[in-house]
Amino acid sequence: MPIVIYGQKKADKELGYAADFCPMCRNITIFKVTEYATVFHIYYIGLGGRNISATLAKCTACGFAMPADLNRYSPAVEIDPTGNIEKVIVQTYPNIAEHFGARAIAEKKLRENPGSLSQDERRALISQPIHAFSMWFDNAVKKAGIGASIVLGIILVTISFIVAMAMLGSEPEISVGAGVFGLPGIALIVYGALNIKKRFLMKTGMPVLRKLLGPVNPEVNEVEEAMGVLYKNKAKLAKLVTSNEIVGYMKANPFNKS
Numbered sequence: 001m002p003i004v005i006y007g008q009k010k011a012d013k014e015l016g017y018a019a020d021f022c023p024m025c026r027n028i029t030i031f032k033v034t035e036y037a038t039v040f041h042i043y044y045i046g047l048g049g050r051n052i053s054a055t056l057a058k059c060t061a062c063g064f065a066m067p068a069d070l071n072r073y074s075p076a077v078e079i080d081p082t083g084n085i086e087k088v089i090v091q092t093y094p095n096i097a098e099h100f101g102a103r104a105i106a107e108k109k110l111r112e113n114p115g116s117l118s119q120d121e122r123r124a125l126i127s128q129p130i131h132a133f134s135m136w137f138d139n140a141v142k143k144a145g146i147g148a149s150i151v152l153g154i155i156l157v158t159i160s161f162i163v164a165m166a167m168l169g170s171e172p173e174i175s176v177g178a179g180v181f182g183l184p185g186i187a188l189i190v191y192g193a194l195n196i197k198k199r200f201l202m203k204t205g206m207p208v209l210r211k212l213l214g215p216v217n218p219e220v221n222e223v224e225e226a227m228g229v230l231y232k233n234k235a236k237l238a239k240l241v242t243s244n245e246i247v248g249y250m251k252a253n254p255f256n257k258s
Helices: 085-092 096-112 119-144 148-167 172-181 183-213 220-232 236-240 243-252
Strands: 006-010 013-022 027-042 045-059 065-067
Touching: 013 045, 013 085, 013 096, 027 085, 027 096, 065 119, 096 119, 119 183, 119 220, 119 236, 183 236, 183 243, 220 236, 220 243
Parallel strands: none
Antiparallel strands: 006 027, 013 027, 027 045, 045 065
């Protein structure tokens, strides 16, 4: 019987470059916009339409990626990403100043005289980065994979199952022992599934969030207010970390502008 090779394969599409505001660089930069998708294939020949999973914009200056908003700008493929930012703005996002003018003014105050920020400006400088980070975190977790503990657990369970089945008839005692050997594997899988997102957040995500919020040096009540929308929408970030933990991490790991 012939073997039929089929499944899903990547069908990503680069849409081009566009200007946008980067919450990490805290400035208008050039983004590379990519449409991530898969397509069903037989013998690696794509069949049917593409299944688009996400359209992300990645800052060419710092690498921060966030969902692309194609309602605000139009990526252009002929743009040189190392070219003049003003030309990119005119070509892809000519009204960007209307959308981010107030944010640019607040960023200037933050750099030159943080004490002059109004409460509304501080609110925007805290809530917008947190919401951008939440979207970044969702995509980063997907790309991070299932984690080493889960992989090790699957290996242990698989080995114990194979040995147990092989010895079931001739050596029942060894078969039972092999089955017991698989229990740590099951424990590792459960542990990994319950903790992978939290561990990824603390190891990889929190340094990013610190850079986003560090210049503002927010208080717990300010972070709590910004997290309100995430609580309401049941975002992954809101389920994994509290406002106290965020501020506590930032105080334990002070932001260094350099």
